[in-house]
Amino acid sequence: MLKNIKINKLFFLYIFLIFTGSVVANNCNAVEPEEFLKDPKQELRARNISQNVRCLICQNQSIDESSAPLAKDLRIIIRNKITEGSTDEEIYKFLTDRYGDFILLNPPFKTSTILLWILPFIFFLIAIVVLYWHNKNSKKNN
Amino acid sequence: MRKFIFISPIIVFFCIIFIFLYLLITKSDPSELPSALINQKAPKFETLSLLSEKNFLYEKEFNHDLKIVNFFSSWCIPCSAEHKYIDLLSKEKGIKIIGINYKDDPKKALQWLDNLGNPYSDVAIDSNGDIAINWGVYGIPETFIVNYNNIIQYRLAGPITKKNYEAFYQQIIKNK
Amino acid sequence: MASTLGNSALWLSFLFSILQFIVSTKNINSIIIFNRIAVTGLLTSTLASFFLLMYCHVTSDFAVINVFQNSHTTKPLLYKISGVWGNHEGSMLLWMLVLSITNYFIFKLYSKNNSIFVSKTLQIQAVITIGFLLFILITSNPFERMSTIPSNGLGFNPILQDPALAIHPPLLYIGYVGLSAVFSLSIATMNLENDEGTPWYIYMKPFVVAAWTFLTAGIALGSIWAYYELGWGGWWFWDPVENAALMPWLLSTALLHSLITVERKKSLQAWVLLLAILAFLLSVIGTFLVRSGILTSVHTFALDPTRGIYILIFIGLLGSYSLILFALKSKNFLGKNYFSFFSREGSILVNNLIMVIVCGSVFFGTTYPLIVEIFTSNRISVGEPYFNATVIPMIIPAILVMGIGPLLSWSKVDSKKTLKQILPSILLTIIIIIIFFLSYRTYNIPGLVGIGLASWIISNVLVTLFLNIRKESKKNNFAISSFLKHFNSMIIAHLGVGLLIIGITGSSVWQEEKISRMKVNDEKMISNYNVVFKEINEVAGPNYLALRGSFWIYNQNNKIITVLTPENRIYPITKNTTSEVSIHTNLLRDLYIVLGDGDNDNGWVVRIYHNPLVVWIWIGVLIIVIGGLSALKNNLNILRLRNL
Numbered sequence: 001m002l003k004n005i006k007i008n009k010l011f012f013l014y015i016f017l018i019f020t021g022s023v024v025a026n027n028c029n030a031v032e033p034e035e036f037l038k039d040p041k042q043e044l045r046a047r048n049i050s051q052n053v054r055c056l057i058c059q060n061q062s063i064d065e066s067s068a069p070l071a072k073d074l075r076i077i078i079r080n081k082i083t084e085g086s087t088d089e090e091i092y093k094f095l096t097d098r099y100g101d102f103i104l105l106n107p108p109f110k111t112s113t114i115l116l117w118i119l120p121f122i123f124f125l126i127a128i129v130v131l132y133w134h135n136k137n138s139k140k141n142n
Numbered sequence: 143m144r145k146f147i148f149i150s151p152i153i154v155f156f157c158i159i160f161i162f163l164y165l166l167i168t169k170s171d172p173s174e175l176p177s178a179l180i181n182q183k184a185p186k187f188e189t190l191s192l193l194s195e196k197n198f199l200y201e202k203e204f205n206h207d208l209k210i211v212n213f214f215s216s217w218c219i220p221c222s223a224e225h226k227y228i229d230l231l232s233k234e235k236g237i238k239i240i241g242i243n244y245k246d247d248p249k250k251a252l253q254w255l256d257n258l259g260n261p262y263s264d265v266a267i268d269s270n271g272d273i274a275i276n277w278g279v280y281g282i283p284e285t286f287i288v289n290y291n292n293i294i295q296y297r298l299a300g301p302i303t304k305k306n307y308e309a310f311y312q313q314i315i316k317n318k
Numbered sequence: 319m320a321s322t323l324g325n326s327a328l329w330l331s332f333l334f335s336i337l338q339f340i341v342s343t344k345n346i347n348s349i350i351i352f353n354r355i356a357v358t359g360l361l362t363s364t365l366a367s368f369f370l371l372m373y374c375h376v377t378s379d380f381a382v383i384n385v386f387q388n389s390h391t392t393k394p395l396l397y398k399i400s401g402v403w404g405n406h407e408g409s410m411l412l413w414m415l416v417l418s419i420t421n422y423f424i425f426k427l428y429s430k431n432n433s434i435f436v437s438k439t440l441q442i443q444a445v446i447t448i449g450f451l452l453f454i455l456i457t458s459n460p461f462e463r464m465s466t467i468p469s470n471g472l473g474f475n476p477i478l479q480d481p482a483l484a485i486h487p488p489l490l491y492i493g494y495v496g497l498s499a500v501f502s503l504s505i506a507t508m509n510l511e512n513d514e515g516t517p518w519y520i521y522m523k524p525f526v527v528a529a530w531t532f533l534t535a536g537i538a539l540g541s542i543w544a545y546y547e548l549g550w551g552g553w554w555f556w557d558p559v560e561n562a563a564l565m566p567w568l569l570s571t572a573l574l575h576s577l578i579t580v581e582r583k584k585s586l587q588a589w590v591l592l593l594a595i596l597a598f599l600l601s602v603i604g605t606f607l608v609r610s611g612i613l614t615s616v617h618t619f620a621l622d623p624t625r626g627i628y629i630l631i632f633i634g635l636l637g638s639y640s641l642i643l644f645a646l647k648s649k650n651f652l653g654k655n656y657f658s659f660f661s662r663e664g665s666i667l668v669n670n671l672i673m674v675i676v677c678g679s680v681f682f683g684t685t686y687p688l689i690v691e692i693f694t695s696n697r698i699s700v701g702e703p704y705f706n707a708t709v710i711p712m713i714i715p716a717i718l719v720m721g722i723g724p725l726l727s728w729s730k731v732d733s734k735k736t737l738k739q740i741l742p743s744i745l746l747t748i749i750i751i752i753i754f755f756l757s758y759r760t761y762n763i764p765g766l767v768g769i770g771l772a773s774w775i776i777s778n779v780l781v782t783l784f785l786n787i788r789k790e791s792k793k794n795n796f797a798i799s800s801f802l803k804h805f806n807s808m809i810i811a812h813l814g815v816g817l818l819i820i821g822i823t824g825s826s827v828w829q830e831e832k833i834s835r836m837k838v839n840d841e842k843m844i845s846n847y848n849v850v851f852k853e854i855n856e857v858a859g860p861n862y863l864a865l866r867g868s869f870w871i872y873n874q875n876n877k878i879i880t881v882l883t884p885e886n887r888i889y890p891i892t893k894n895t896t897s898e899v900s901i902h903t904n905l906l907r908d909l910y911i912v913l914g915d916g917d918n919d920n921g922w923v924v925r926i927y928h929n930p931l932v933v934w935i936w937i938g939v940l941i942i943v944i945g946g947l948s949a950l951k952n953n954l955n956i957l958r959l960r961n962l
């Protein structure tokens with residue numbers, strides 16, 4: 001089965017906490033030289049986009065780093081779209097229309113992800129309140 | 143207020159534990175990845191037919207019946223394994239099944255159909271995988287249920303097996 | 319035979335841990351002898367079962383499922399040994415071993431005036447030990463046998479066949495388990511409401527320092543391994559597995575610093591007790607996240623769900639007990655010692671808060687996809703871009719504060735004096751940024767910020783050192799020996815952080831990459847180097863076959879610097895292919911070559927990276943670890959003096 005044969009680099013990282021009994025291999029055949037666009041500016045855009053697009057059948061890996069055939073197809077599609085003059089937004093929309101938000105490594109800002117983006121700031125505000133409170137009390141004490 | 147501060151760690155902790163517990167217990171089948179195309183119109187495509195060597199007649203195949211769209215390939219081992227269930231759906235239940243032959247050698251694909259039987263009303267050739275990407279396919283086999291209005295109702299990622307066949311058939315009945 | 323013995327030894331450990339629990343509930347001095355029996359018995363039997371498992375691996379006893387699944391007769395001896403903890407069951411046994419060693423150290427703390435406190439700690443520790451032992455015995459027994467004896471093992475993962483990865487798990491486990499001692503000490507303190515007036519923080523500190531030091535080293539080794547083994551030119555990927563190790567590290571960093579405040583000013587006690595609980599809970603939750611498979615739901619098959627459920631129940635019990643205890647008892651530990659923002663303890667509090675919110679964000683980012691999955695039908699991914707966007711901006715103020723913190727005095731600060739003190743480092747930082755900007759003509763903001771932060775830390779460390787020495791030389795005559803004496807652990811560790819930032823900035827901002835298809839005799843320029851592809855040969859290793867490319871590196875004067883030989887290996891036993899990176903390192907940059915697919919006619923895909931300053935990451939971490947070890951030594955000395 002296509003999706004189970006391809007194993008990815010980050011799967012190996014699972015030994016960071018020692019995983020068991022998995023067959024792993026490291027294939028370093030990510031983006032290939034033949035895929036590169038002639039225009040370096042366009043190529044840079046393509047690389048940037050591919051680094052934000054998840055390899056769907058891998059674990060936490062972008063299509064830029066993946067050797068999966070689907071990742072390669074997507075890289076080629078992204079480059080074709082760039083040469084055809086699509087904007088980055090159009091390309092991301094093309095991808096999410098087909099694969100959902102799951103394909104974006106950088107989650108978009110919308111209702112389901114509001115908490116994800118806002119909570120770090122709320123944490124930050126709480127920290128500032130704590131500091132202020134401590135500071136105020138210290139003046140009272142003295 | 144002060145009390146709340148001391149109780150808050152345990153409250154947050156319980157929330158986290160319950161989320162994990164819920165996920166562990168109801169751990170859904172990974173193949174049940176929701177498709178982004180559910181309730182969307184089935185994507186159109188133009189290609190050749192594997193069976194007739196002429197154009198694949200999209201309008202004719204995507205008519206006003208319920209149909210199943212099955213992505214397969216002769217090199218994909220789970221596709222061979224699921225084939226008998228596809229066959230069953232087509233021949234016993236009389237459901238229209240459209241095949242899409244993903245990145246395959248047409249000769250090998252025809253040979254494969256000869257060996258295992260042909261349940262498909264027609265087979266579209268997807269030589270470079272473009273159709274699959276338009277349908278949001280992760281990896282083959284994948285099977286879609288498309289209703290009479292050509293709206294995608296359900297997607298099964300991974301093969302139809304003995305285990306999920308009955309549930310899959312229920313999905314078909316539901317959308318008939 | 320060995321496996322049966324090992325299994326019995328494991329059950330024996332279980333009995334001893336129960337004994338430890340029972341005897342430590344009684345607070346009688348005469349019962350300490352039984353405690354000694356329990357603790358040493360536990361240590362001996364766990365050691366026995368660990369070495370028996372090692373014996374099974376070394377002698378390739380394939381009747382043991384664990385050996386059969388993870389070993390092979392052709393495996394080199396070193397990796398047969400490290401293979402003991404290179405799998406789930408064995409690694410849990412290693413965890414157990416470290417846990418029983420920790421129990422022994424806690425037992426060693428006994429003295430006339432702290433018996434109740436230490437007994438209570440040992441009791442909590444016994445609960446944790448029993449929990450882990452039951453987990454091993456019920457769900458992951460490494461000594462399980464098969465009825466038939468296979469002729470050879472299934473092999474091993476060649477990517478694990480690596481020295482860095484052999485020592486990485488033990489280091490991480492010392493860190494995690496060290497946090498378990500911190501947890502137990504915190505529970506004991508809250509439970510006893512500090513009746514004996516025990517300075518619990520003095521007992522806690524060596525464990526925190528040890529845990530933090532080993533976690534630092536363990537995480538760094540994992541990164542080094544990822545850097546040269548995975549062949550992506552990177553060393554940190556924000557993978558859930560890495561996050562699982564990072565979160566306890568962040569909390570123990572916070573703990574380490576706030577303990578100093580407790581020691582000096584008796585403030586922040588409740589906060590430290592809470593951090594101590596959370597740090598350990600997070601290390602177990604991290605283990606749960608990684609091993610239960612709930613994060614890896616997409617197209618990877620989940621592990622045995624009973625394991626996940628077991629760990630979750632265990633975390634649930636430990637966590638609810640400890641946090642309810644905290645909710646009830648923490649008010650006893652609230653001081654009235656508020657302090658101003660602008661003081662040493664104020665700066666420590668700022669850094670504590672930042673560490674905790676960074677930890678919270680990492681935890682939240684790692685688990686958010688699960689939350690979305692539950693509450694909506696949608697699925698999302700949270701990857702590297704998110705973590706970079708949230709964590710880096712939050713860390714920057716922490717680094718700024720970290721620079722001046724050590725220069726501020728406790729409680730009250732004379733702001734004019736402080737300003738005068740940090741003036742040199744402000745000037746130095748600005749000058750370095752300007753020099754850097756002018757000489758490299760770089761308009762790269764992240765790069766300038768990184769260099770600025772690093773020079774800010776380093777110049778402040780130098781200023782602190784200078785001030786300390788001046789204070790000393792006013793009293794005595796200056797001597798070289800006193801110069802070295804002033805390199806205290808804090809100064810060393812902070813210096814390491816400064817160097818680490820240089821390395822991180824250099825390697826992530828100015829990395830250069832050339833991916834191309836090269837034939838033999840092709841040349842490629844990267845930075846100022848000319849890389850010539852000289853030849854490609856087949857070579858045979860001990861248990862693999864490889865294609866080895868030879869790349870000659872010339873500098874701009876056309877002088878040869880080195881020959882790099884990346885390989886593509888095939889391991890016939892497991893049918894794995896791996897790519898061996900070849901790296902040339904100096905203090906300024908790494909040259910890093912990966913050989914990809916190809917053939918002689920069309921050429922080979924070659925990826926060449928120029929990674930500036932990478933080596934400073936490793937040097938920085940090494941210096942941080944040295945600082946940690948020196949702090950550990952100091953804290954143990956303080957403890958020894960106290961217990962005399």
